Amino acid sequence: MPTQTAEERPILEVERLVKHYPVTQGVLFKREVGRVKAVDGVDLELRRGETLGVVGESGCGKSTLARLLLAAEKPTAGSVRFEGRDIFALSRRDLRALRRRIQMVLQDPYSSLNPRMTVGDIVGEPFDIHPEVAPKGERRGRVKELLEVVGLDPDHVNRYPHQFSGGQRQRVGIARALALRPDVIVCDEPVSALDVSVQAQVMNLLSDLQNEFGLAYVFIAHDLAAVRHISDRVAVMYLGKVVEIGDEEQIYEHPTHPYTQALLSAVPVPDPDSRGWRDQITLEGEPPSPIDPPSGCRFRTRCWKAQDVCAEEEPALTERDGSAHPSACHFAAEVEDTVTT
Ligand SMILES: Nc1ncnc2c1ncn2[C@@H]1O[C@H](COP(=O)(O)OP(=O)(O)O)[C@@H](O)[C@H]1O
């Protein structure tokens, strides 16, 4: 096999990544009584310039995964490689260099910006940590340019976060994430807290910036519809694991994992004639606790296809019969598209 060139190699490679949080009891003598299996064996790749959507219900480990990708926390096991280097084994100096290249946009633009700082100081703060990127004399100009790039008035550089709307604050957060010219931005539900009317504007901005700066995104959302148009590929998570991954067509038109099918059936289909399996699946109840996930397949307690084998054997995330993309189900198959009209 020919060796991979730097161009072909994914910019991020996640292998068997695990993050467990201890659950303790007692005030004085804390005892570990369990572990929250927030991320429990995730394999992923992010290619240069692509958008990887990561979708799953609240509590399935998306934000934990995001923090691990940024090396904001140490994993319990497994690795994340950025351009081939394990980010958890970097020296302080190399970690600092890494932090220039991978940035994050958070969910809540109301609580993630310091209310006592002007937006100019917020957007320019990364230059304090990385002065080599913008010499002191150039900073003001750079900050104004960044505000302009995200569609804000550069003359508002001395205003405070409370003087902006939710959508504008999220633009401030995006300008800050762009300041150091990163290669990767991890967007953790960046529009979930915004009014529906401004969600599309912020999504469009993120798309435009991606084209302009060649950014790769890990784009986290809790429903599939939200990432459809921005994602090149989508990973569906359930209780700390990726259960299906594929390109847009594979995930939205030919999903093979029952969980993905259930999530899609909750997406309204405008044309009644095109309805089929999407109408027929309802996801019941809440996901089980990540402290004590079901044996075998974690989805089996909510799955209409579950058989004995599902309790005994954990299905691997691999290509299954007749499908070109990985799915972690013993009975992975496209649901027949029977139109019931
Ligand atoms: N610092 C932490 N300590 C203990 N448990 C945590 C911590 N962070 C997240 N969790 C737990 O891990 C699970 C996954 O959380 P999270 O990654 O925030 O999920 P998501 O972003 O998909 O909603 C949840 O059960 C959550 O309560």
Ligand SMILES: [Mg+2]
């Ligand atoms: Mg989250």
